[in-house]
Amino acid sequence: MKKIKYSEITPEKIYKKRRDFVKKLGLSAGSMFIGQNLINPAFASNDNLENKITEYRYITTYNNYYEFGTKKNDPVEKSQNFKTKPWNITIDGEVKKKITLTAEEIKNIFPIEERIYKLRCVEGWSMIIPWLGFSLSKLLEKAAPTSKAKFVKFTSIYDPEQMPGQRYPILKWPYIEGLRIDEAMHPLTTLVTGLYGKELPNQNGAPLRLIVPWKYGFKSTKVIVNIKLVEKMPTSSWMRASPKEYGFYSNVNPRVDHPRWSQASERVIGSGIISERIPTTMFNGYGDEVAHLYSEMDLKKNF
Ligand SMILES: Nc1nc2c(c(=O)[nH]1)N[C@H]1C(S)=C(S)[C@@H](COP(=O)(O)O)O[C@H]1N2
Numbered sequence: 018m019k020k021i022k023y024s025e026i027t028p029e030k031i032y033k034k035r036r037d038f039v040k041k042l043g044l045s046a047g048s049m050f051i052g053q054n055l056i057n058p059a060f061a062s063n064d065n066l067e068n069k070i071t072e073y074r075y076i077t078t079y080n081n082y083y084e085f086g087t088k089k090n091d092p093v094e095k096s097q098n099f100k101t102k103p104w105n106i107t108i109d110g111e112v113k114k115k116i117t118l119t120a121e122e123i124k125n126i127f128p129i130e131e132r133i134y135k136l137r138c139v140e141g142w143s144m145i146i147p148w149l150g151f152s153l154s155k156l157l158e159k160a161a162p163t164s165k166a167k168f169v170k171f172t173s174i175y176d177p178e179q180m181p182g183q184r185y186p187i188l189k190w191p192y193i194e195g196l197r198i199d200e201a202m203h204p205l206t207t208l209v210t211g212l213y214g215k216e217l218p219n220q221n222g223a224p225l226r227l228i229v230p231w232k233y234g235f236k237s238t239k240v241i242v243n244i245k246l247v248e249k250m251p252t253s254s255w256m257r258a259s260p261k262e263y264g265f266y267s268n269v270n271p272r273v274d275h276p277r278w279s280q281a282s283e284r285v286i287g288s289g290i291i292s293e294r295i296p297t298t299m300f301n302g303y304g305d306e307v308a309h310l311y312s313e314m315d316l317k318k319n320f
Pocket residue numbers: 076079080081082083084136137138139173192220221222233234235236237238239240
């Protein structure tokens with residue numbers, strides 16, 4: 018069988034072409050039209066990420082998504098028929114205005130931007146991904162959190178019929194994560210609707226997932242159906258599975274090792290057969306933006 022020459026048709030080529038076209042039109046560097054939305058410039062705080070974007074084929078074939086299995090290729094192989102339409106997401110709990118929106122409504126209501134952020138997995142690898150999305154704070158503000166809202170709890174879908182991984186107790190399902198309210202309201206905390214200027218692939222958590230760029234990847238919940246404003250710190254699926262290894266905060270921190278391995282460096286996915294290792298940076302390189310959130314905290318205790 019003749020192999021398709023992948024290099025001719027890579028999404029990154031189409032993507033780069035569109036970027037150049039947009040530049041020619043005199044729009045700002047990161048602006049693109051996608052569907053009916055204008056994509057605004059990314060605010061990439063971690064400098065120079067633009068030139069190091071990971072290839073689309075790695076971002077979409079090397080995944081962690083335990084609902085579809087624990088192997089890196091399980092999500093791409095087993096999630097293609099997963100039904101993402103229709104999709105409702107509800108924001109409730111300690112709010113003055115409970116809201117339910119479809120994923121399509123979300124994409125139409127909020128201005129979608131491109132945001133190039135690094136994803137650093139707790140396993141010790143990283144990718145640089147051109148996400149599409151908007152600050153979660155914009156959505157939370159619509160629900161008007163009450164003064165009792167101290168934390169935010171994110172819940173993924175529970176659907177073992179469609180998700181073979183949920184038939185096994187690898188984690189307590191559904192997948193649960195949480196953030197402190199100020200972390201959730203931080204402009205870097207992004208509700209993701211796409212990547213590479215396109216719809217979000219199923220294996221990356223379609224139709225709606227979170228990206229919290231300064232925290233380990235597992236804090237970035239995929240397939241979200243509920244966002245609950247709560248008074249008490251939620252117990253995440255990972256905290257429940259292994260509390261000594263996975264804390265609530267899980268900020269990227271090269272000085273606080275995982276009990277079973279070092280967190281001082283990371284493997285750059287897609288950087289050759291012998292992947293390059295680079296030093297891991299505090300808060301994944303977003304310290305200027307987020308260090309103030311933890312100024313009073315011992316980050317070894319609050320890992
Ligand atoms: N619902 C859900 N969300 C999840 C996971 C998961 O297994 N289930 N894995 C997490 C982990 S460990 C990582 S590193 C990132 C991976 O995101 P990516 O596959 O888009 O790179 O998703 C996170 N979000």
